[in-house]
Amino acid sequence: MFTLPKLPYSYDALEPVIDARTMEVHHSKHHQTYTDKFNAVIAKYPELGKMSAEDILKNLADIKVDEADRKALRNHGGGYVNHNIFWQVINPNNQPDQKLQEQIKETFGSFAEFRKLFSDTAVNHFGSGWAWLVRDKNGKLKVYSLPNQDSPLSLGHEPILTLDLWEHAYYLKYQNRRAEYVENWWTLVKQLAQ
Numbered sequence: 118m119f120t121l122p123k124l125p126y127s128y129d130a131l132e133p134v135i136d137a138r139t140m141e142v143h144h145s146k147h148h149q150t151y152t153d154k155f156n157a158v159i160a161k162y163p164e165l166g167k168m169s170a171e172d173i174l175k176n177l178a179d180i181k182v183d184e185a186d187r188k189a190l191r192n193h194g195g196g197y198v199n200h201n202i203f204w205q206v207i208n209p210n211n212q213p214d215q216k217l218q219e220q221i222k223e224t225f226g227s228f229a230e231f232r233k234l235f236s237d238t239a240v241n242h243f244g245s246g247w248a249w250l251v252r253d254k255n256g257k258l259k260v261y262s263l264p265n266q267d268s269p270l271s272l273g274h275e276p277i278l279t280l281d282l283w284e285h286a287y288y289l290k291y292q293n294r295r296a297e298y299v300e301n302w303w304t305l306v307k308q309l310a311q
């Protein structure tokens with residue numbers, strides 16, 4: 118069984134970019150619900166209980182479960198893992214990652230070009246989902262968005278950075294102003310601080 122991870126920082130640590138109330142509801146309600154519903158499916162298949170959440174998503178197409186349960190694993194397992202990654206990405210204790218910064222410059226030309234691509238991808242994503250920076254199977258950095266709680270792990274990609282584009286992630290403070298939420302979010306990504 119999987120448990121909701123404790124945040125390594127307080128709900129108000131990301132103020133004013135992400136307000137404490139949004140963090141509290143997002144972590145203690147939304148993420149908890151994904152965790153509970155993920156566990157409910159796993160409880161039906163003892164062999165899944167021996168796998169990591171990441172391995173379940175990596176092998177989503179091949180694991181032997183009912184199709185309805187495969188969909189539930191995709192949605193709730195994805196929700197469980199995606200939020201685990203998200204809380205780490207915006208951890209205010211993160212330190213600048215020179216190696217990642219260099220790789221970003223090599224791949225996208227400059228940090229500014231990467232940032233514009235990622236922001237445009239996030240702002241233009243239609244409906245609920247996530248924007249991602251990943252490493253593909255060849256180790257190359259890629260930016261894209263995925264709908265709902267779909268995980269790059271299911272595509273064989275390694276997640277590096279992600280931004281939650283569901284309205285529950287920003288609506289209390291930003292309402293319909295997703296672009297402002299995306300713009301402000303960059304200040305929380307300490308590993309890319311220049």
Ligand code: MN3
Nearest residue numbers: 147281283286
């Ligand atoms: Mn969310």
